[in-house]
Amino acid sequence: MTLLIDNIGELSTQHLTEEPDATALSARGDAAGVLRDAAVVLEGERIAWVGPSSSAPAADERYDAAGRAVLPGWVDSHSHLVFAGDRTAEFEARMAGQAYAAGGIGVTMGATRAASDDELRRLLGARVAEAVAGGTTYLETKTGYGLDVENEVRSAVLAGESVDEVTYLGAHLVPGGADAEEYTDLVCGPMLEAVLPHVRWADVFCEAGAFTEEQSRRVLEACRAAGLGLRVHGNQLGPGAGVRLAAEFGAASVDHVNFLDDADVAALAATWASWAGPGSAEGAGTVATVLPACDLSTRAPLAPARRLLDAGVQIAIASNCNPGTSYTSSVGFCVTTAVLQMGLSVQEAVRAATFGGALALRRHVGQDADGKRAVGSIAVGHRADLHMLDAPSATHLAYRPGMPLTHAVWRAGRRVR
Numbered sequence: 001m002t003l004l005i006d007n008i009g010e011l012s013t014q015h016l017t018e019e020p021d022a023t024a025l026s027a028r029g030d031a032a033g034v035l036r037d038a039a040v041v042l043e044g045e046r047i048a049w050v051g052p053s054s055s056a057p058a059a060d061e062r063y064d065a066a067g068r069a070v071l072p073g074w075v076d077s078h079s080h081l082v083f084a085g086d087r088t089a090e091f092e093a094r095m096a097g098q099a100y101a102a103g104g105i106g107v108t109m110g111a112t113r114a115a116s117d118d119e120l121r122r123l124l125g126a127r128v129a130e131a132v133a134g135g136t137t138y139l140e141t142k143t144g145y146g147l148d149v150e151n152e153v154r155s156a157v158l159a160g161e162s163v164d165e166v167t168y169l170g171a172h173l174v175p176g177g178a179d180a181e182e183y184t185d186l187v188c189g190p191m192l193e194a195v196l197p198h199v200r201w202a203d204v205f206c207e208a209g210a211f212t213e214e215q216s217r218r219v220l221e222a223c224r225a226a227g228l229g230l231r232v233h234g235n236q237l238g239p240g241a242g243v244r245l246a247a248e249f250g251a252a253s254v255d256h257v258n259f260l261d262d263a264d265v266a267a268l269a270a271t272w273a274s275w276a277g278p279g280s281a282e283g284a285g286t287v288a289t290v291l292p293a294c295d296l297s298t299r300a301p302l303a304p305a306r307r308l309l310d311a312g313v314q315i316a317i318a319s320n321c322n323p324g325t326s327y328t329s330s331v332g333f334c335v336t337t338a339v340l341q342m343g344l345s346v347q348e349a350v351r352a353a354t355f356g357g358a359l360a361l362r363r364h365v366g367q368d369a370d371g372k373r374a375v376g377s378i379a380v381g382h383r384a385d386l387h388m389l390d391a392p393s394a395t396h397l398a399y400r401p402g403m404p405l406t407h408a409v410w411r412a413g414r415r416v417r
């Protein structure tokens, strides 16, 4: 089955490669990777054709975009969707002036452990549906509210039923009453071994009140030795070792990055020095993932996205949807905030929330070892993940903040909204 979507007013492909066709396409656009009066053909789960509407091939079915804008679906590279319970009271206290602290994770751990599999599955499914309704088509989520072997494995298995990428975050918090060193041994040993078949990534919350630099290093070493890709929660609550560790370990991403000094920015920039560019699987460095909704919800200084980009660091924008610091899966809201408050252009923010997320998950190029298609950009052979706006251009995301602009969504070629 093929589907032609034509009369696209603005197609933001986020795709710039050395392929002759793609180069010609972007040359016809008026900004990097942007085409006017464009069309796309979907064939099953893949994109089969991209080009001017006037020369689009015939297809089994046709959808008239009527001048609307189309972007790649959002790639949400950082979320914590497997949880039960509620932290409204903590949020209210924060809005009354209390600072965020890692300890709140323990409240969610208790509620999550107490929930049945079916209840967690239902909650997770509802959260994924909300995200997709807002244009998200590729999702990472983390464990990290189980914090014992049984519940970390359960979280990973449930996550794998609903999202595209699963990250092991046993190192989220030392559970109340546990000894930090002994718990770190568990995270690096039996817990890792049990969760390993169900995850692709490992993450560590390297921060005061969570895991020290030394403990984080142990977690990263053990998880790397086990063959997992690495991610780090770093420099969220204050200056610290997270960014440095992420760069040293070749992590795919370091997330939050609110408190950076010049050496942190330089360390991240250095990881990109030998990257061959967007079409290349080799040499990608550590993506700095900014989480604008979290920054607002914790009243933290906004992550320096502009400074990072200007220094040559690849950035991603993600929702960080979780009950403590960012209870929203709206990547659109994050993009809007990044434009209005972080000094990014619309195209920079859209790129960070699509191609940038894919880069942070190492899914920016296709046909990985495990056979997955590229996501986060619109090009032949990539996964057919499209987000159509009820607006003529992506600029409306920032120009009309808070408006429900998602008109239609295709996820792996299937219309899901």
Ligand SMILES: N=CN[C@@H](CCC(=O)O)C(=O)O
Residues within 6 Å of the ligand: 080, 102, 104, 105, 108, 205, 233, 236, 294, 320, 322, 323, 324, 325, 326
């Ligand atoms: N900072 C660490 N983890 C989450 C918050 C988890 C929570 O408070 O429940 C985050 O990314 O913000």
Ligand SMILES: [Zn+2]
Residues within 6 Å of the ligand: 078, 079, 080, 233, 320, 322
């Ligand atoms: Zn997080």
